[in-house]
Amino acid sequence: MSKRLLSLNVNHRTEQHAVADNALLLDVLRDTLGLTGTKQGCDGGECGACTVLVDDQPQLACLTLAATCAGRRIETIEHLAENVSMGSMGRMGRLQRAFHESLGTQCGFCTPGMIMASEALLRRVPQPSEAQIREALAGNLCRCTGYVKIIESVQAAAGVVR
Amino acid sequence: MSAGRGAPATRPVGAVGQRTPLIDGVDKVTGRARYTADLPLGPALVGRILRSPVAHGLIRGIDTTAARALPGVRAVITGADFAAPYGVIPIAQNEWPLARDRVRYRGEPLAAVAAVDEATAEAALRAIVIDIEPLPAYFSADDARADDAVLLHDHKGDNIERRVEQEFGDVDAGMAAADLVLERRTTYAEVAHGQIELNAAVACYEPEAGRLTTHSVTQVPYYLHLTLAQVLGMDASRIRVVKPFVGGGFGHRVEPLNFEMVTAALARAAGGTVAMQQTREEAFLTHRGRPATDIRLKIGMKRSGEITAVDAEVVQRGGAYGGYGLVTILYAGALLHALYRVGAVRYQGFRVYTNLPPCGAMRGHGAVDVRHAFEALLDELAGQLGLDPFAVRRANLIDAPYRSLNDLQVNSCGLPACLDWVEQASGWAARRGRLLQTGGVRRGLGLACSHYVSGSAKPVHWSGEPHAVINLKLDFDGGITIFTGASDIGQGSSTLLTQVVAEVLMLPLARIRVVATDSALTPKDNGSYSSRVSFMVGNAALRAAEELKRMLVAAAAGKLEVTPDEIDWAGECCAVVGTDKTLNFAQVVEAALVDSGTLTVKGVWSTPKETQGGKFRGAAVGSTAGFSYAAQVVEVSVDEDTGVVKVEKVWVAHDCGFAINPLAVEGQVQGAVWMGMGQALSEETDYHAGLPLRPNFLDYRIPTIAESPPIEVKLVESRDPLGPFGAKEASEGALHGFPPALTNAICDAIGIRLHELPATPDRVLEAMQQRRREQRLQARRAAAAAGAAVGAPATPAEAQ
16 A cells, blocks of 8 residues: 655644555554544444544544545644643643543543544534533443433533533 | 541541542543553554354364465464463363364454564465364254254253252242232343453563563453463463553453453464454454343232242353353342342253353343343232332332341341432322323333342452452652552542542542552452452452551651550641640651551451352352342333333432442442443344344444433442441442333333333334234124124134
8 A cells, every 4th residue: 555645733733644545544643643542442433432623523533544634633632631732741621621520431441532522512512502412422432421421521511500 | 446546637538438530530531541452562563363254163174374474474373372271260161262173153263363564464364274164053042952952062961051950948839828920031132241442452472581461451350360371371470461441341351351362372472562452343252241041030929019939940042151151140040039038939040052152241240131020020010919119129128137048148238218219209109100191102110129249259269368458558758559459440449449548547649549450569359340349459458558557656656655546647647635746647657667668568358258158059159248239210201103212311229338439439320220221222232143243333232322311320328337438339230220120111101011122112113013913802802702692603713
C-alpha cells in the first residue's frame, strides 16, 4: 500500500505524517501519534469508543480513513483539558470533571468516546434536554453504568438543573 | 481494641460513607489511563490465532512448515507446545490453550503465530494446513445427551459434565400440604458479558533469565499466574503477571483465557515480546458467558402464601469445556430457594457439554435464570391465591441470623426494608392496575427480590491461606502505600481500600497511594469475582490499617512518655488526653521509624468456619460470609401492535450492609439492574451449526442510552456483623431481580406470562397471538358446547 505525506491537524497542532492510503484515523492516532486515549472496542462502527471530533462533529475514528482528514481539525480526549499542551496535563475540562465527579465513568474504556460525543453535543446545544443527550450518545455503548450517571454527568457539565 | 479508637476527631474527607470519586478517575476521563492495548513496551511482534472451521473433529494434522518459512515469521505454535491442560477449577482441567487431538467448537484455537507485522502474521495463518476428521456435533443439551451421542470428553457419560441431586426436607409431603401447586417450564437464551475493552495481552520472555512478564486484561491475575506456570511448564517464580487498567470484565475474565497463554507461549518461542489484540468476534468465541438454560420449577404454597416445597430441574448448555461450569450448576441450586424460608427443596441440575464456545461465570453467576423462574412463579401463585406480590414475599421472609435448608449462613438481611421502600417509591398500592393505557400501549408494574454472595466462603484453592492479604508501607515521607492484588476493573476497589485505610488512620486520601495487581510487588489475591473484594479485601485492609495505627499510637505514646491508651489519635495530629501535649503526623512517623526504619504491616482476613456451608457434596458453592439483598419494581409499557417492551422506570433498593462509597455503590447497583435488563429484553447469542450469528455489537443487542430507563436507587444498610464497617456486596445482587420484575410487569400490563427470554418483540407478539388462538378455540368450544346442547355436532377439529 502506498503512503502519502499528509498534513494532519490533531489537537491544534499541524504535522506532516507519511500515512498509508488505507490507514484508519484510529490507527494513526494510536500508533503513529501515541494518542492512546482513543479506544477500540469493536470490529468497526459498533461501539463508539473511538469517537473523536472532526471539525467539531463526532466521528468514529475506526471508520474514518486518515487520508480524508487532511486540512480538517481533529480533536481527541487528550486535548479536552484546559490549558493542556505538549508536556503539560492542564486541568480537567468541564465534561471530564463532571464524568469524574458524578461517576460517569467506571471501567473508563468507553469514557473517551462518550466524553467526545458529549462535547460535540454541548458545542452544538449548550443546554441540552435529557432527550437530546440520549439521542447524541445513542451510538456510544457503555457496559458498566446503565447510563444513568452518564446522563447526570453531561447535565452537570452543561450546568443543567435536573 | 487499639488505643484511641472512638476518639472525638473530625473524620477525613473521602473516608467511609462518603460519596467519593474514583482515585483513578482522572486518568480515565483524560485518556491517560493505559489499558493493555495502550502499553508502551517498545517493539513487539504481532500475535494471531488460527481457529477451527469445524465444530467437532479429530485433528489428523497441522502442518506449519510453509508458515514457518515465511519471511518475518518468528514463531508458530500448536497444542504440542504446551505442557499441560488447564481449567480454573482444579478438578475440571480439560482444555488446552491450543486444541490437541480434537477440536470441540467452531472457533477453537488451533495454532498461533508471531510475526513482525499484521500482514505477515495473517499470511502465516493462511499458510497453515489443517487436517480435521469431522465428528458428529451437538448444539443443544438434548442432542448432546442422546443415547447414541459421541462423547466430547471420554470420561463424561451422556456428555454430562456434572449432575447435581440435592434434597432438603420432605418435598413430597410439602407438596401434599400445599393449597396450590404450580409447575412451569421456562427457557433462557445464552448471553455474553460484552465488556467494551477488546481482549489483549502482551507477553515478554527474556531468554537469558528464563523469565516471562505478562500484562493482560484479566480479573484474576493470580489464577493466570498459576495457569501460565502449568501450561508452559515453567517455575512460577520466573513469571510476573501485571494487570493494567482493565475495561470491564463481568466474568468474561474470571478464568485464565486461552489467548493469554498463547501470547505467553509465542513470546517464549520467539524469545521476545508479543502483543496480542483480539477482535470483538474473538471475544464472543472466547465467550464464558451465561449458558442457555432450561428450567422446570414446581412450587407448593399455602393460602397464606407460605412456600411449602420447591422442586426444580435445571439443564445448562455448557459448551465444549469445563471452565466454571460445575460451579454454575451448583449455584443454580444453592441460590434457587435460599432467599426465602421454604419448607423443603429438591434440586436436580445437569451441566451438559455441547460443541459450542465454553460458557463460564457471568455477573450474577448461576443464580440469574433460577431467580427469574422462582420470582415469576411466586407471582403466578400469588395471583391465583389472591395475594399481592408484596404479601407473598413477606410471607416467606427470613429473619437473620438464619441458616438456610442447605446450610447457608445469613447474618444480616435488609430485605424487609428494601420491600418497604420500593413499594412506597413506586406508588405500588395506588398505581398497580390503574396505569394509563393509551391506544395499543399498555403499562404494568412488576416486583422481584434477589440476593447474592459477598464472595465464596470457600476459595477455589483450599490452600489454607487467608482469603485476603493487604500490605501497607509507611515511610519517611509520611505517605502510605497500599499493596493489593485485588483487581480494580472499574468497580472502584482501589478507591474503597483507600477509604478504609483513611478511615481507620483518620488521614486524608491524598496521603495514600495504591499499588495493585503486579505479582512482583503485591500480595496474592484470588481476584475480582463473586463480589468478594469489598468484603474480603476490605476486611484485610481494615485489619492492616488497625495494625499500623497501633504501631503509630505506640510510637506517639513513647515519644510523649505516656501509655498508648492515653493517646487521643486524630490522624494528622494526636494528643495526650486532657493535656496540650501534641504531635503532628510527621513527628509521629519520625518517632515510629526510630530503630525500625520503614514500616510494613500486613492485614489478613478469612471467612469464619460457620459461614463455609454444610457437609454435603457441593455445599461450598453458595456459602458466603455475607448475603446482600435487593428488591425492585419495574414499570413497563408494552405495545400490543408491535410487541415492543419498553422499560419506563426502575426503583431498586439494595441492602449493601453499609455503603463505604455510596457513589460507587449506586453506580454498581444501576449497572447491575441495567445488565439484567439487557439479558431480559434483547441480548442473546445465537448459533447456526456452531457458527455464532451475533458476534458483534450490532447483532448482539446491548441496550443503548436511548432505551435505558431511569434507575432510582435506595441503599439499605443492615450493617453486617462480619463485613468491613458492616459492608456487603453491591455489584451483582440487584441484577437477578430485573428479569422477573420485568416479566411480572409485562404480565401486569397484558396478562401474559412469558416462558422464554429475552422478551424480544417477536416472542411477545407470538405469545399474544398464541393467546388469541387459545381464546378463539375456547370461544368455538363454548359455541360448540352450546350447539351440542341443542343437537348440533361439533367437528373433530373443534373438539380437539
